[in-house]
Amino acid sequence: MLVDTRQIKAARSLLRWRQLRLAQQTGLALSTIRRLERAEGRIEANFDTVEKIRQAFENAGIEFMGSPNLGVRIWTQPEER
Numbered sequence: 001m002l003v004d005t006r007q008i009k010a011a012r013s014l015l016r017w018r019q020l021r022l023a024q025q026t027g028l029a030l031s032t033i034r035r036l037e038r039a040e041g042r043i044e045a046n047f048d049t050v051e052k053i054r055q056a057f058e059n060a061g062i063e064f065m066g067s068p069n070l071g072v073r074i075w076t077q078p079e080e081r
Contacts, residue, residue: 001066002054005039010072011062025056 023030043050065071
């Protein structure tokens, strides 16, 4: 469950994505990503914006964890042998 701006920053960090990469992956404006990340706490954006961000991260292997302990983790594919 993606609900906090810290989760966006953490997910980007795990993937080593810059804000521009997230904007490209979501189709959102870079200014939107910057605005969201400047805020503290709960994400203040419309549902479609949050969904685009969530989907982009989940497609890249990120999982969001909800209450009571908000978090982010990355799933990696096992190497093919």
